[in-house]
Amino acid sequence: MRLLFAGTPAVALPSLDALLASRHEVVAVLTRPDARAGRGRTLTPSPVKERALEADLEVLTPATLKDPEVQARIAAIAPDAAPVVAYGNLVPPAALALPRHGWVNLHFSVLPAWRGAAPVQHAIIAGDEVTGASTFLLEAGLDTGPVLGTLTETIRPLDTSGDLLGRLAGAGSDLLVKTLDALEDGVLTPVPQPTDGVSLAPRLTTEDARVRWQHPAMAVDRRVRGCTPAPGAWTTLPDGARLGLGPVRLVPEVTDLAPGAVRAGRGEVLVGTGTHAVRLGEVRPAGKRAMAAADWARGARLDERTVLGADSGAERGAGA
Known part of the structure; x- marks a missing residue:
């Protein structure tokens, strides 16, 4: 043809x-x-x-x-x-x-x-x-x-x-x-789509890619992976600057971190969610290249009071 x-x-x-x-x-x-x-x-x-x-x-x-x-x-x-x-x-x-x-x-x-x-x-x-x-x-x-x-x-x-x-x-x-x-x-017959099982997948916006740390860890993981490479998952730092996020890993044994709370040390950066912690992979500070989260944390002056995405608001977090 x-x-x-x-x-x-x-x-x-x-x-x-x-x-x-x-x-x-x-x-x-x-x-x-x-x-x-x-x-x-x-x-x-x-x-x-x-x-x-x-x-x-x-x-x-x-x-x-x-x-x-x-x-x-x-x-x-x-x-x-x-x-x-x-x-x-x-x-x-x-x-x-x-x-x-x-x-x-x-x-x-x-x-x-x-x-x-x-x-x-x-x-x-x-x-x-x-x-x-x-x-x-x-x-x-x-x-x-x-x-x-x-x-x-x-x-x-x-x-x-x-x-x-x-x-x-x-x-x-x-x-x-x-x-x-x-x-x-001439051996193919088109089959009408069923009316059941319809779901919609509109183009993701930048706001769709924003991580809501109050959601369960599994939902955070899926959202980050679903938005990688585009439009790119992100959160905010305490000063309001954006931090791009690469895929995370689930850490189910750590349950004492509040949503968005950060714990850096031993070559890793953990962040709390609505269930248990996740381990950050690569991050992309505004205006910089992607880097390992542990490398970023060493120069980011993080402490036990650091909370990511604090301005997202639980009221904006519907739809994990």
């Missing part, structure tokens, strides 16, 4: 590479416009655009797919199908109708669970033990289209969202190719 691949970030690259190596022909790539990045705020192409140019593919970077000229170009390309992986732009009804086999989206959850922009992050934060990936046909609703294929993946105890997303991106690329093979062979 002739394919128009739609994707933007690095997580879409395994699928693009798999399709380039498949029996199908990727004739063009659709990706988000160049965005400003880095300290110099220079315009930077998306990872998918860079890979497409390396492969000598036509690249479309419209700000919106509602533009009639963009739709005319897609129609001229005449794709049989448009595989989608983390494209990040809405596909209007007029564009949905252009590929003969539709827009085949690879989504990183087992639908109808975790519809939305951040399914992997929400699965970890919620404490799910198993997640997966789905291929489905895009329609006007948010991730509501009929499912074409699924796979499952165990969420490991130390998984960050980056770890889990990396595994799903690799396994999902194979699922996407097999789905397109089956569509071309």
Whole structure:
């Protein structure tokens, strides 16, 4: 089949590479416009655009797919199908109708669970033990289209969202190719999503990544891992400055620290939660690079009165 691949970030690259190596022909790539990045705020192409140019593919970077000229170009390309992986732009009804086999989206959850922009992050934060990936046909609703294929993946105890997303991106690329093979062979029947088991996974904000130390240690651990690497978990120091947090470790034997209270010593930094302590891993003081928590503590003038996140307030802590 002739394919128009739609994707933007690095997580879409395994699928693009798999399709380039498949029996199908990727004739063009659709990706988000160049965005400003880095300290110099220079315009930077998306990872998918860079890979497409390396492969000598036509690249479309419209700000919106509602533009009639963009739709005319897609129609001229005449794709049989448009595989989608983390494209990040809405596909209007007029564009949905252009590929003969539709827009085949690879989504990183087992639908109808975790519809939305951040399914992997929400699965970890919620404490799910198993997640997966789905291929489905895009329609006007948010991730509501009929499912074409699924796979499952165990969420490991130390998984960050980056770890889990990396595994799903690799396994999902194979699922996407097999789905397109089956569509071309006419042996695949789309299955409507059930109405039960629907959950939503909106994009996480910076405030979502704020750690509430009054929550149970397990909830703190899941939130930090779910927000790693993005948007990045954080708390505040007594002076109000932000402290970025890498994954923590549970220390169930330490139960005498109040939520947010810090105990530094013996090469470790412990922080109290609503249940028991956690051990900090890497931390990122404002304006500095990430460092081991013990190294940070030596220069941070911590004492037994130091409390992290004291300004978060228990009244703002709903939704662990």
